[in-house]
Amino acid sequence: MSGPYLYDEDPEALHTGTPRRRNGLVLGIFGGTVVVGVAAVLALPLVKGSGEEQAREVVGVFLAALDAGDTETAGGLLCQSERDRGEAEETAAAYAQPGTARIEDVTAGEVDGTDVREVLVRWDEGGTSTETTVTVVLENGPKVCGSTPAG
Template identity: 65%
Template sequence: MSGPYLYDEGPEALHTGKPRTRNRFIIGMLGGTAAVAVAAVVALPLVKGSAEDQAREVVGVYLAALEAGDTETAGELLCEAERDRAEEEGLEAGERALEYVPSGTGEVVGVQPGELDGQDSQEVRVRWDDGAASTETTLTVVLEDGPRVCGSSPAG
């Protein structure tokens, strides 16, 4: 085309430079997201502790609550099935929690993995010392909205 132009030079193409790609930025974002996800998965057990540590801690709190006479806290640490059973029997959850206490002061002496109704659990051995004699029971801890005590049986 020829003709009178407003400027001295002819019309120029709007995009004359080499196009820039943003692939590095996108790949960097995806890689960073993946790295954060992996770090979160690795760090979670460090923050929350292993299943054994969680079971030991919840049983320790449970025993301390019972020793202090705080049946409300002890009842809240029971699993849903135990709270439902207590409700069916017309008991408060705290009263149900007292059924797991033989006598004396309880001390956690060991934890090992177990299974309860097809669900992974931790079997926490507790030694009860009343001054004259000591007995052992096993408290079952399941992961249900956090670790929860879900049953008791004589150790052995």
């Protein structure tokens, strides 16, 4: 088959110029990833709460569980060193004091190089009150890790 051809010679390459680099898209993706990462880090305390809020919450749940006689839940909120002392339910029950518990104050501290929160709890029964300091550590989430008489 012969006939008239559109070109006298072979067709030219369609892209004959120097290729342009499009770095904007790559930089935009990396920049967006960095922005999302920084935003996630900054938003984490808003979602989880501050160390003080977490300590108040875990001690509040712990005390409510003890008040309801739910030593299984209270035992689950103990740190590993407290669980290692014996049966978690029995260890948790040893924290209970007579009366109604109320969280008074939370202070930050350090024990053996570990960041802790010390939660002051007042137990009121009739006209008398007892104060204890409950130590909270961050161990796979905030955990109750000891109690001492306040003072």
